[in-house]
Amino acid sequence: MKKVQQHYDEVADVYDDRYDGRRGKCYHRHISDHVMRELPKGGFLLDLGCGTGLFVQRYVEEGGRAVGLDISPGMVRHGRQRCPESGFFVGTADVLPFKDATFDALASLLAFSYVPNPEAMLRECFRVLKPGGRIAVCTLSRTAFTSIVPIAYQMGVKVGLKKVGVGDFDEHYYTNAEIAELFEDAGFEDVSVSRCSFAHLNLADPVFNLARKVEPFVEEKLPYLAYNVCAAGKKPEN
């Protein structure tokens, strides 16, 4: 976890550049749309692995209140600048400094793969949600492609590649069935897992455009394509 924290502290000042260009904006907006759709509007949200506060800002703009928690003090500093009215906490997603039944909504975007103990994180999410509260987690799913990502990242580290999110962080990816089981074991009901975005953000333009065009037709046949999924559930009313 220390490595992840150090990495995000190092890239905190340039993290938002990734999502500032046309493609980056479109990509993050797309993911946020999926997550928003799964959550109650106008409630009190906790965003885990909140980074620079992009989703906290979105939830507040849509009429809610929100706080964020992230393991990287550097990212949290940017979150505080972006949304001075919201609370930002430094901490790890599997030990939450909040009372039981505090939140109406729980989100986590592009951070779940870093959490070493997803069972503990989901237990904590369940605890801090109010009965009837909803959770939505967007994360890279496990495919033939993402199974080799850790090796590619290890090589990247060896050649000194310092890109946002690229490093040997012992990330974990899950198939749709695995993530659904994690949610159900934590006690959530109405669990769904849906594909929410093509994840090859780093491809050069012509290849990216071509891959996006053909992806809907070949995604089941070419499992090496990487995509994010949005897993969602509800804490039972009683």
Ligand SMILES: C[S@@+](CC[C@H](N)C(=O)[O-])C[C@H]1O[C@@H](n2cnc3c(N)ncnc32)[C@H](O)[C@@H]1O
């Ligand atoms: C790819 S960034 C995503 C940031 C933000 N959610 C977004 O959508 O822009 C991953 C974030 O997860 C945070 N993170 C990684 N492991 C974490 C953990 N165990 N607990 C809390 N945050 C964590 C990192 O510090 C980083 O800010």
